[in-house]
Each structure stands twice: as structure tokens, then as C-alpha cells.
Amino acid sequence: MNTILHPRSEQLLRLPGPAGYPLVGALPAILREGIFEYVERCWREYGDFFQIPTGGRSRIIFTAHPDAIERILHTRVDNYYKGKGYDPIRPLLGNGLVTSTGDFWVRQRKLTQPAFHMDNLRRMVPVMARCVEDMLGEWEARRRDDAVLDLHAEIMHLTQRIVGFTLFGMDLSDREAASSRAVTDSLEIAGQRMNRGAMALPLAVPTPANLRFRRALRTLDGIVYDIIGHARKAGPEAQPTLLRLLMEARDDGTGDGMSDRQLRDEIVTQYVAGHETTALILTWTLWFLGRHPDVYAKVREEVAGLGLTGAPTIEDLDRLTYTRMVFDEVMRLRPPIWAQTRVAREDDVLLARRIPAGSFIMFSAYFCHHHPAFWDEPTAFRPERFAPERVRARHRYAHIPFSAGPRACIGKRYALYELSTALALILSRFRIELLPGQDVGIRPTATVHPDRPIYARLRRSDR
Numbered sequence: 125m126n127t128i129l130h131p132r133s134e135q136l137l138r139l140p141g142p143a144g145y146p147l148v149g150a151l152p153a154i155l156r157e158g159i160f161e162y163v164e165r166c167w168r169e170y171g172d173f174f175q176i177p178t179g180g181r182s183r184i185i186f187t188a189h190p191d192a193i194e195r196i197l198h199t200r201v202d203n204y205y206k207g208k209g210y211d212p213i214r215p216l217l218g219n220g221l222v223t224s225t226g227d228f229w230v231r232q233r234k235l236t237q238p239a240f241h242m243d244n245l246r247r248m249v250p251v252m253a254r255c256v257e258d259m260l261g262e263w264e265a266r267r268r269d270d271a272v273l274d275l276h277a278e279i280m281h282l283t284q285r286i287v288g289f290t291l292f293g294m295d296l297s298d299r300e301a302a303s304s305r306a307v308t309d310s311l312e313i314a315g316q317r318m319n320r321g322a323m324a325l326p327l328a329v330p331t332p333a334n335l336r337f338r339r340a341l342r343t344l345d346g347i348v349y350d351i352i353g354h355a356r357k358a359g360p361e362a363q364p365t366l367l368r369l370l371m372e373a374r375d376d377g378t379g380d381g382m383s384d385r386q387l388r389d390e391i392v393t394q395y396v397a398g399h400e401t402t403a404l405i406l407t408w409t410l411w412f413l414g415r416h417p418d419v420y421a422k423v424r425e426e427v428a429g430l431g432l433t434g435a436p437t438i439e440d441l442d443r444l445t446y447t448r449m450v451f452d453e454v455m456r457l458r459p460p461i462w463a464q465t466r467v468a469r470e471d472d473v474l475l476a477r478r479i480p481a482g483s484f485i486m487f488s489a490y491f492c493h494h495h496p497a498f499w500d501e502p503t504a505f506r507p508e509r510f511a512p513e514r515v516r517a518r519h520r521y522a523h524i525p526f527s528a529g530p531r532a533c534i535g536k537r538y539a540l541y542e543l544s545t546a547l548a549l550i551l552s553r554f555r556i557e558l559l560p561g562q563d564v565g566i567r568p569t570a571t572v573h574p575d576r577p578i579y580a581r582l583r584r585s586d587r
């Protein structure tokens with residue numbers, strides 16, 4: 125049943141939250157502090173559910189409670205759509221799978237899904253392993269020179285190479301440096317544009333940030349149109365990849381294929397969504413393992429138990445159950461995508477509060493993952509939290525690094541196999557020693573980064 129609610133309904137006005145200025149609400153404070161930091165402060169002060177004024181009558185309704193998240197992503201999923209909160213990222217991702225909505229999204233998701241089926245993942249794992257081995261070969265030379273590695277930079281190169289080969293059938297190595305910078309720049313500036321909300325200047329205004337953003341887009345477009353051109357030349361007999369699948373897809377009604385622009389949007393989306401996220405988790409995993417020798421030893425033992433002599437199989441990777449708990453804990457503490465937004469189509473009730481149609485809602489995996497009612501000592505690193513019996517006893521929406529419901533991450537299994545393959549091969553060959561005295565915090569933009577490079581030395585694994 126749908127009760128019509130006026131946007132100024134008393135129930136909504138009674139939501140706690142900070143005060144703001146008349147025309148600009150809390151935007152000056154958000155700009156000064158950054159949206160993540162601002163939300164964190166409010167979350168500590170106002171708890172699970174509050175509103176942030178953003179000027180005039182508009183407001184962000186924020187929640188980090190799993191009950192509310194379950195309602196948004198599952199119980200009343202049809203009532204919550206991706207709206208203007210995704211605008212800052214649209215110049216980068218266009219109308220690809222992350223940003224599209226409605227019937228168009230349903231169609232594109234259906235077309236894309238087979239690329240991530242088990243039979244395809246099974247074919248991809250040896251390719252992932254080959255990319256890791258190539259990196260380890262380079263690391264071997266550096267180990268002999270006692271070189272220091274910038275972990276995240278190394279891992280970003282790896283995951284880009286993996287996405288290039290597995291999804292597009294192409295070696296992107298020679299473009300790694302340029303595209304890494306373009307992806308980091310564009311996500312960072314999209315994050316800043318999110319901070320500014322309605323106050324973000326149009327991209328056409330030549331501010332230094334806008335110019336950097338446009339330059340990053342040109343670089344990425346160049347790479348992506350190259351990928352498409354390469355695949356067209358390779359012809360239909362080339363290896364089946366996500367790209368081929370999308371190129372060969374035909375509309376049921378008209379029989380038309382996707383335009384180059386739509387292909388571009390889908391490819392950029394998979395490229396960006398598919399390598400930065402996994403790179404961040406692998407980097408953070410190596411960081412936490414370096415800081416927790418007991419956990420490191422258990423992962424190392426589990427990996428050694430596989431007795432790998434070459435690339436792992438899917439069955440090998442499925443046996444890495446403790447390692448999977450470690451990834452779950454890393455993704456709890458450092459979910460790459462710290463918040464998502466939705467707009468309510470109709471009036472609804474969240475956590476016993478009435479939410480009028482048109483409300484702009486932000487919900488956060490990061491703060492949900494740190495919720496003291498669901499996690500003991502939320503900031504402590506404890507993979508044992510993910511023992512199966514403890515997971516069963518917990519709220520299903522207390523841990524949502526991949527989101528949930530129909531718009532959950534399409535690359536979840538791909539990501540987990542990639543992470544396990546990489547970690548298993550790295551730990552089989554090397555011991556990674558963090559340089560002492562590093563105090564690494566987080567730098568949340570559109571994704572949650574380390575706030576400085578993480579440096580490590582390589583030692584031969586003590587197998």
C-alpha cells in the first residue's frame with residue numbers, strides 16, 4: 125500500500141541530523157571536509173539514520189543499518205532506483221552496466237551475464253595465473269636487487285593486465301601507465317564532483333580538475349576504441365571473451381547490434397569496475413597480512429597445502445576457505461565502494477521512519493561494516509568473524525562489499541577467483557615484508573584507497 129506523503133512530512137523532519145545554511149545546506153562543510161569524513165562525523169553523532177541538508181528543501185538521507193539496506197536492495201528493490209547520485213560518474217562510464225537503469229539495464233545485464241558463468245571463469249583462471257607469473261618473474265629480478273616495491277602500483281598493473289586478457293582478449297601492458305593514471309584521476313575527480321553535488325561546475329568549464337578529467341577521458345576512450353578496433357579485426361573466430369559476447373549480441377526485436385558508443389560504455393565500465401576494486405583488495409590484503417603474522421602464517425599454510433606446481437584450478441581455489449575469510453575481513457574493513465545512492469520512487473518506510481517519494485538516500489557499506497551492533501571491536505582485523513557458523517548467525521546485510529540484490533556486482537566470483545589465484549601464487553614464491561614505520565590510513569574518493577604508497581621488500585618464500 126502506498127500512503128502519499130508530503131516531502132515535508134513531520135516524520136521525515138524529525139530525522140536527526142546537522143543543521144545547514146539556508147541555500148547551500150551542509151555543502152560548505154562537505155566541501156571542506158570531504159563527504160566521507162563529513163558522513164563519518166555525523167554517523168558518530170546521530171547514529172543509524174540521519175539527514176544532511178544540501179540546500180533549499182533537498183537533503184541526503186543517510187543510513188548504515190542493515191535493515192534499511194535490506195529493504196533498499198532486496199525487499200523493496202523496485203522502489204529504489206539509481207538516480208542523480210550517479211551523475212558525477214556518468215561522463216566516465218556513460219550508460220554502461222553500473223549506471224544504466226530500467227529495461228535497458230535488464231537487457232544489458234542479461235547479455236553480459238554469460239561472460240561470468242563458471243565455464244568461462246574456468247577458462248580464465250589459467251590466464252589470470254599466467255599474468256601473475258609474469259609479474260612474479262619481474263619481481264624475482266627486483267628481489268635480487270633488494271628493490272623496494274610500491275605495492276598498489278604493482279597490483280594495479282597486474283589487475284589491468286588480467287582484465288585486458290580475460291575480458292577483452294588483449295594485452296594492455298604497453299598502456300598500463302597511462303591508463304592507470306587516467307582511471308585514478310577520473311575516479312578521484314568524480315569523487316570530488318560527488319562532494320560538490322549541485323555546486324560542481326559543468327565539465328565544460330576549464331578548471332584544472334575538469335581539464336584533468338577530460339584528459340583522462342580522452343586517454344581511456346583512446347584505449348577502449350583501440351580494444352574494439354582490435355576485436356573487430358580479429359573476427360568472430362577469435363577467443364570468446366566478454367567483448368566478443370557484447371559485439372555479437374543482437375536485439376531480439378530489431379536484430380541490431382550495439383553501437384560503438386554503447387560498446388565503449390560497457391567496456392569502460394567493465395575495465396574500471398573490474399580492476400581498481402580487485403587491486404585495492406589485493407593491496408589491502410597484503411598490508412593486513414604484513415601486519416598480522418599469525419594470519420599470514422595460516423594463509424601461507426593453507427596455500428602450501430594445495431601443493432601447487434603450476435596454475436591453480438577452480439577446485440584448488442575453492443579449497444582456500446581460510447583465505448576467503450581473510451578476503452571477507454579485508455573487504456569488511458576496506459570495502460572499495462564505500463557508499464551507494466538511490467532515489468525512492470514512491471513513499472516508503474525505512475527503520476520505522478516515513479520516506480517520501482523522491483528522497484535521495486545514501487547507504488554505506490563502510491559504516492555498516494563498522495556498525496558496533498553487528499561487529500565486536502569493529503576496527504580490529506579478525507578473519508575468524510567469517511567462520512561459516514558466525515556468518516549464519518549474523519544479519520545477511522551486515523556485510524555487503526559486492527552490494528546485493530539484482531544490482532549486486534556481476535564480477536563477484538571473477539574477483540574472488542582472481543584474488544585467490546594472485547595471493548596463492550604470490551605467497552608460494554615470496555614473503556612480502558612491509559617496510560617498517562609505515563602508518564597507512566584510508567583516502568576515500570569514489571573508492572577507498574591507501575592514503576600513501578605502501579612499500580614492501582621481497583624475500584624468498586620460506587617453503
Ligand code: HEM
Binds near residue numbers: 222460461525532535
Ligand atoms: C573485490 C572486487 C569488487 C568489489 C568489492 C566490487 C563491488 C561492487 C559493488 C559494491 C557494486 C555495486 C555498485 C553500485 O551499484 O553502485 C558493483 C557493481 C558492479 N561490478 Fe563490481 N566489484 C568488484 C569487482 C568487480 C569485477 C572484477 C568486475 C568485472 C570484471 C566488476 C564489475 C561490476 C559491474 C559491471 C557492476 C554493475 C552491475 C550492475 O549494476 O548490473 N566488479 N561491484
